[in-house]
Amino acid sequence: MTRLTRVVVIGSESTGKTILTDRLASHFGVLWTPEFVRGYAEQKGAPIVDSDQWPIAVGQMAAQDEAEVRARAAGHQLLLHDTDLVSTVVYGHHYHGQCLPAIEEEARRRLANQYLLLDIDVPWVPDPVRDRGYRRQELHALFEGTLRLFRAPFTVIRGSWDDRFSLARTVIESALGMV
Known part of the structure; x- marks a missing residue:
């Protein structure tokens, strides 16, 4: 069986996760999973609300598991995710002051091979689902702290949209052993 490298694009609201994940998937010709919670x-x-944590986690896991089956069937070596359970953990703590222990356990068990943590150095764009642009710094620190706590391999991605793509592409190529 071909080794499947899983890379998660992660970070606070309005940092370009979906756009970058889509662009990377197109560049590498691979599948990607969207952010379930959106x-x-x-x-x-x-x-x-707090009681939504478990349904969100279950939906995220199901989407990622299904994508992994499809990626393996297609013979891909790379699978990209626009967020994962680490995000569910972070937002649980951010919004509700806690995350269900079962979700934290699953997040640790399902850690990706590489995380691309998007910095908050781009403009915040409001939409009906985003609500805390004024707390981006706090949220970014929580993402970074959680990745460190979980000992997850991550690279901070910052700069212009093109700089972000270039750095993310290089990190992925390195993870795949292409450089």
Whole structure:
């Protein structure tokens, strides 16, 4: 079986995660999973509450598991995720002051091979799901702290949109042994 390298694009709101993940997937010709919670929040049409943590985690895991099966079937060596359970952990702590221990355990068990932590050095763009642009620094620090606590391999990605793509591409190529 071909080794599948999983790379997660992660970070606080409005840092370009979806755009970068899509661009990287197109560049490498691979699959990617979207951020589950965005669709969940849009469908719910109400604020996310503490009891939403488990359904969000289950949906995220299911989407990633299904994508992994498809990527392996296609013979891909790379699978990209626009966030993962680490994000669920971070947002649980950020919004609710805690995260379910089962979610934290699953997040640790399912750590990706590489995380691309997007910096907050780009303009915040509001939308109906985003609500805390004024707390970006705090949230970014929580993402970084959680990745360190989980001992997850990560690289901070910053700069212009083109700089972000270039650095992310280089990190992925290195993870794949292409450089």
